[in-house]
Amino acid sequence: MTPLSRRTAVAALAAVTSVALAGTAVAAHRVRPLPLAHAHNDYLHPRPLHDALDHGFTSVEADVFLVDGELLVAHEPARLDPSRTLRSLYLDPLLARVSANHGSVYAGYRRPVQLLIDIKADGVAAYRELDRQLRPYRRMLSTVTAGRVHPGAVTPVVSGDRAARGPMEAQRVRHAFYDGRLDDLVAQTPAPAAFIPLVSSNWTQSFDWRGEGPFPAAERARLASIVGTAHARGQRIRFWATPDRPGPARDALWSELRAAGVDHINTDDLAGLRDFLNR
Template structure:
């Protein structure tokens, strides 16, 4: 039999661990949650949410539209399906896992798993509907009351249509947080409102993994990350190279080295294999600590 590729071996090991066929040390390595792994366009996978969690991801992203008073999950209006709701694909399965695992999404893993909800249109109205839908799940959610954050098993973060910001800022009690942009760095907006700073990689950086990383761009990246971390905010870039190959690995390596908190991908197995192969860099967090996905307000 031909040897497995590194990526295939990781997937096979994870499956074996789930089935109880791997040794204890191998099983722990294969199933240890990956605190930097973010599943972009998660709902496009064969099993939304479940595929990402099987690969030990700790952050997933879903695009939503407000349709007939409900939030439907899709990337564009032509793909809307009334059976694919935020509740059925994400909120209900997450709640079932939290109950089954005694308060955690991943067994024994206490840091929150991030649910990034990208509102595609009608930001204010969609957010109000989202707030109502999140309320019945509030016992599993990270919440904010009067600026005070109570961590939960799942942290919902609202991205996309910026019109959602106004209704969110006006609330004393929230079950979700706001996904900021680079313009929010260094402003008065606290991490209890904006725990995450996200940006399109290509808007700030010209390097796409081929050749050396320009010194000025590396310095800019590390300055941005350090600024966010001082404010207790996490950092994510989208539109980074995602096709398998040396260029993608080079960009991911620089993101890890700079302390970027979430690496964005549609290739679940590829990022899982990369992070396990770079375990020391993956585990390292600012200040020399090691740990999981931070709470809002924690680097």
């Protein structure tokens, strides 16, 4: 090949590569954010956070353990890996996205993306470390100051070990919120949405229906009451332990959750929920 033809070939390859990269960037911007989509145990996917965002999810869940002063992401102690930290898997990539998209996780999407952080043990100590780690990222985070919420691109919500509630309630300035339970909806003095914006519950502890056959009228009424009470207080509802095996039963249950106004549908099947919501 002559030098001229070599230069021509290189230029052509560069042009093709440029077009391909441009197409990838356009495709990434065309991801449709799905307000109801929650990635349960998100960190178990091949690309934590990124796979969920590529499917349009607006809520992701990470389990954490406090180990030697670091928050490691894993479902159980046997799977702990010092390289898989909350910062490296979630906080740093989210900050990069928010910076690239001029203040939002998805370009043009102005609602916060929820980062549900499930503390698996040592609630008080783990939360204090979490609070320390969140501070450098505060420019992208929703924050509460003296009970007033200042929305950001990312809203951290603390779940799991209930001992974290005490130190959180004592703070005047917080960069995280608390994941309530159904008991919080019937408390004599309910906590405000500025502290508990999300109420989560195990589906199997409140409902017998698993998506097969008709949804019992009494259970449908109970679901409507739960959602209505939460929404009247400015709170969102999520259920875990819902059926997640592909099939008619799962679709039937997801349809009832959606019709009732449940705010987050829980799944490990990213493509399955994306396709269901887009239908």
